[in-house]
């Protein structure tokens with residue numbers, strides 16, 4: 035009997051829903067627990083358990099990530115009206131990801147997993163581009179009006195004592211039109227900047243950020259200035275010793291550079307830019323099943339997950355006993371992401387090494403032409419061997435065993 039690899043510090047585990055819950059259990063059983071001795075602080079975020087605990091379980095999981103530093107999360111249902119009926123819920127509980135993100139004050143980073151036989155749409159992309167999206171304010175919290183006809187619209191700031199302090203005319207309308215008010219908060223912009231610089235440093239990768247501050251001199255200008263201030267005061271020296279850079283430019287220049295470049299950087303985006311560009315990059319690099327996601331707090335806590343959802347359609351097929359083709363790669367990489375981070379934080383190289391071996395087992399399998407159905411239309415491998423959900427996991431297991439000599 036060979037010894038298991040010991041993880042020094044506990045990892046927070048959050049279980050989830052539907053098809054991803056099914057593969058989650060398999061990943062643990064086949065790819066993690068036989069080889070790794072880890073104290074998992076388990077939180078069951080199954081939608082029924084969130085309902086039963088009045089969603090306290092989600093809050094407790096987030097608090098545990100703050101305590102232990104690293105978490106790994108399965109995809110979860112964000113209930114809508116149909117789900118309330120389906121699971122007989124007391125109410126439409128908030129998105130667990132939203133709840134955890136606001137407790138950790140975190141930023142989400144999405145990174146594609148690249149394979150040699152799944153070429154990106156853009157020929158020059160050699161390394162993954164990670165997108166960080168600011169997740170507060172702007173158009174997502176806007177207040178808007180239709181203006182029926184002639185008249186003036188002003189922007190007014192009244193202080194907490196009710197005294198008018200500033201007034202700007204938005205427009206003197208000569209006829210009907212529309213108007214919109216958006217806001218953001220210094221505090222949120224500081225946290226966003228810190229999370230991005232902290233992650234760049236942890237990953238030893240350049241951080242790129244862009245706005246349109248030539249046009250929006252005050253609003254976007256504030257983002258530019260806060261980022262500059264945080265970088266100069268807290269990160270310039272650290273970046274220099276790590277051999278990485280912070281690069282700031284205009285959003286249109288940024289997009290042009292990304293399409294011509296080879297990738298590799300962390301691209302930090304304003305909320306709307308991140309919404310649009312993350313979808314562009316997602317399809318540009320391949321499939322949702324190959325997109326990883328990590329939530330990083332400004333003080334360096336990490337929560338790893340897959341970017342996709344619970345794959346509902348496959349779950350119903352699975353319940354009927356039909357064969358499914360769920361790609362487990364992003365969920366496996368959530369586990370390896372958490373283990374690697376834990377290993378780096380604890381200085382346990384064997385844990386980091388195990389994470390790398392598991393990832394190689396996955397990548398090699400696909401590069402040797404064995405994959406789930408979603409990847410078949412993307413691969414350059416002629417006549418790939420198509421595996422179902424469980425065959426794919428077992429093939430990874432066999433590959434991993436070979437690498438570990440077990």
Ligand code: NAP
Nearest residue numbers: 109110111112322323342343344345346347359360361408
């Ligand atoms: P989804 O679960 O991401 O699935 C949408 C479709 O994308 C699937 O039907 C499937 O296409 C394909 N797909 C996604 N992941 C795949 C994988 N790993 N392997 C193979 N195919 C994959 O999105 P959804 O159906 O819109 O949402 C389902 C539930 O997930 C919702 O309740 C939503 O609230 C939740 N959700 C959770 C998270 C999260 O926890 N982070 C994120 C998004 C959504 P085919 O059916 O064509 O095979």
Ligand code: MG
Nearest residue numbers: 308309310313
């Ligand atoms: Mg989008």
